[in-house]
Amino acid sequence: MTEHTEELPLLILRYQKEIWAWKQKEAQWIKDQNLLEGSKRIIDELSTKIIELTNDNKRLADQLATRIEQLRKAGF
Numbered sequence: 001m002t003e004h005t006e007e008l009p010l011l012i013l014r015y016q017k018e019i020w021a022w023k024q025k026e027a028q029w030i031k032d033q034n035l036l037e038g039s040k041r042i043i044d045e046l047s048t049k050i051i052e053l054t055n056d057n058k059r060l061a062d063q064l065a066t067r068i069e070q071l072r073k074a075g076f
């Protein structure tokens with residue numbers, strides 16, 4: 001019986017350390033998850049912005065081509 005009562009505090013300490021380690025892993029997982037979600041949001045926003053800018057560039061290029069054609073027809 002004494003063997004078990006002497007082992008019990010060591011066992012409790014070991015489990016407390018394991019629980020602490022798992023809590024640390026969980027905290028890191030939550031940080032990583034938040035970072036991932038934030039990164040995804042930024043990528044989505046940048047992708048949308050790139051599409052908008054690409055469309056704007058095409059529109060402006062078309063306008064420029066139209067203006068150049070009008071100037072050529074006008075003799076410039």
